[in-house]
Amino acid sequence: MGKILEINGPLVKLELPQTVIGEQVRVGRMGLVGEVIGRDGDTALAQLYEDTAGLRPGEVAEGLGWPLSVELGPGLLGAIFDGVQRPLQAVWEQSGDRIARGVAVPSLPRNKAWHFVPDAALHAGSTLAGGTVLGTVQETESILHRILTPPQIHGELLELAPEGDYTLEETIGRAKLADGRIEKLQLFHRWPVRTARPFKQRDHAVAPLITGQRILDTFYPLLKGGKAAIPGPFGAGKTMLQQQIARWCNAEIVIYVGCGERGNELTDVLEFMPELTDPHTGRPLMERTLLVANTSNMPVVAREASIYVGITLAEYFRDQGYDVVMVADSTSRWAEALREVAGRLGQMPVEEGYPAYLGSRLAAFYERAGRVETFAGDHGSVTLIGAVSPPGGDFSEPVTSHTKEIIQTFWALSKELADARHYPAVDWLESFSGYVSSAAKWWAQEVDPNWENARAEALDLLAASEELQRIVNLVGVEALSSEQRWTLEAAGLIKEGLLQQAATDEVDSFASPEKQYALLAALLEIYRQGMKLVKLGAPARRLIQMPLLAQARRWKSQHNSEDLAALKAKIAAIPNAFEPLFEEYAVTPSTLREATP
């Protein structure tokens, strides 16, 4: 037992010999929990996860003997946890609307029994290694929870419980470890959040994460197991985009981390997730989702921890062989929490008050993403998508610039686009993806061999129009040639008919890869047909008046992903719309088609 020496905001100095850095401590009469972050002789410095008001020097303090850890087992899905994995629903039931300090509720329910089916291949005497699948629990209808041995275990199975209902408290087996100790096995185990969970080996990411958002999937793809960032000024749409991904992506498990953001946004997720169905499995989305919430008004130290809690939960499902997506909104708030603690510790600030280790912490965090081969021999992945909230929308600030060097996919949101209500406000010139060639293989195989070319053609068109727009802004549209005017018009068509995709549009909120490609190909077809006419001498003015252009802008909202036949019929009719003009300008499209290979 030790005691409190000094209290300074969330930092407390303790007289607590023989503690180690990272160890959990419980201090004061209220039993507030925190972790040791520094030691000097018999004194230890700890940061507390809860507000320290009312704490006094002289009150008791004790080391708990373990680092900040999470409970991993059935009961995670559909839940909402705070930044140190307290179950907020249960906390609400126990302590009311406001989060009382010092409440201790186990992370996973202890009284609930789960139906456990042992692995048929296991028997007394089987060798056990870390990550061995002991059996399964059907946690939700869509997710089979694989019960894993803790990663550090090596030994021999002594006994395993038969199929039946067990609570987390009950023993489902015993193992004899290499050093002779007997270890009890339960449906859950603990893992320290600041240590990455081990796996057999890293593997290449191969499949794109399909989010249903055209600007992401078609233009700046992300792979399952990849890392992405969404930087953008306030109100540009980071949260909406992350929620769209959480809703529609084809991952098997989604972990939504609200780190230092709004309470209402989590309420929003909690309300819509149970009502929506997964377009890939047809099951309620909440069955595959879990939330970690440390909102902006909750204590800042727990905010720093929340990101690690989230990623550890993600790794745990990865180790069961699942593709997991974790969205973190916002990593900037995590970095600011780091900065706040560093400031109180008197550490030397280097840029904008951030400590020198900001970059390395960020890198280490994103490094926990990836596709791996699990100990059980399966493949699993963690895809990390972090929002970044740069002050003043300035991408040169430390968190954005460090993040940019770490990630592979960069979805840059622009204030100009958001102000014009072009959503998602992903800037097609500033964004990038390092995964295009990997994604291209998948698209070529699954959707259309021409995907990569079509994508490049559309991006070229957008880049060219940017150049032309600059000229127009200087001297007016009359200065452009017909060819240039048509280019500008076609780029507008791509922006409005393809890139814009309102999350609130019931039909278009999610677009399957087939729909994405069909629209892309259609709009490019319109562009090419028009360009042929312009080259034959048709003035752009005539083309721009075609009703087809306004119609094509509406296609995305008229046809959902299940109803592509009707869309394809419209697309097949595109040449007809140009027919009269081709006749007027003396060549028919069919003769032209024959003339050009």
Add this chain to the structure above:
Amino acid sequence: MKNIEFRTATSAQGGLVVMGGVPGVAAGSRVQLRDHAGRLRSGLVIRTADDAVLVEVFEGTDELDLERTWVRFLDEPFKLPLSRDILGRVFNGAGLPRDGRPPIISADRRDVNGEPLNPAARAYPREFIQTGISAIDGMNSLTRGQKLPIFSGGGLPHNRVAAQIVRQAKLLGEEAAEFVIVFAAFGASHADARFFQESFEESGVLNKVVMFLNLADEPVIERLLTPRAALTAAEYLAFDLDYHVLVVMTDMTAYAEALREVAVLRGDVPARKGYPGYLYSDLAELYERAGRIKNRRGSITMIPVLSMPSDDITHPIPDLTGYITEGQIVLGRELANQGVYPPVTVLPSLSRLMKDGVGKNFTREDHPHVASQLFASYAKALEVRGLAAIIGAEELSDADRRTLEFADAFERRFIGQGEDEDRSIHETLSLAWDLLSMLPPETLIRVSEDELAKYHKGTA
């Protein structure tokens, strides 16, 4: 400990007093200082160890004589006494009466810092509040439980706009369910405070208003307490007494500057423009107190007013506010100079909760599309206007000229309205269609073809 006076101050500087030899003082505890002239000052324990306790003094440390300063540790945080009687009262920033009437006596005294709301306990705001102002209702709607600040600048009519919202705000269909108002001013001028007081008086709501005033010439550190006291009162009215509460706080810039002043004194590491790194968390502690709670009838809707230093929206105060609040109403100098009232600059304005509070079951089914179309058409029109300024209006095509006429009419007739003009949402939407009808239907792709057929006046 409460009753003992200590005379052990070892240093006093810049608002901070260090007390020696007072063991066991609670962090965050309230402190009362009596100086040599017998004047009382109040303070807060911000750091505590047995051998030294650091106290922040709200009234400052000027003229403190260490040998003749007596300090009592009250052993509790700042608390506000609460009862139904707070309605109609005026308090100072620390919650003491400034209307000459007796203090509130109540056993119910609450810590002004509040406690964080459990996200699992929140109910999502969905009910549309009609403010009667088209630029807000039509394009940036407010919902019950939302926090929607007004971003403004020196000389712009933010006070008038805020007062108009307070006068006109109501829920559709439930006209009787009116708001009670909690009004907090920090660093405000006497003229501003009087303006609001008179406006409440004129509209006869004075007995439904609680005011917390810390004026420009009053102690700076007290500004840190003022919004907290006000929000504690708001929470009580909303979640204990079931009222719908509208909180108006002005001016958040004065609050943030006070926070910076204190941070510098404490020696905290500055992040941007001298503001401490925790400005975000500190502002969030205030703004996040807005909202609704499951199984509770009342609500807190918050309209903070904030003047942007040099009209710069990227300045840390509006920037961090925008990162926490659920949108912002931006007032602009350009429109104000053209005589448009309220000068709402619609493009950078935003209401994030609008998408869930308007449309079919709330206002009218075409509302979301109309709003989106107005944004798109107006954004386009501003591009054309920019172009016209370069190449001259004569060079414009007919279509472009029509677009310009739309922009002018939109600013004068839709954004612009009288200070006493209270437009229903139906009036706002039909006005919107009048304006959209100035544009050819085929350019209006954000509204559906059905809506065009129904409302566009050129397609009939």
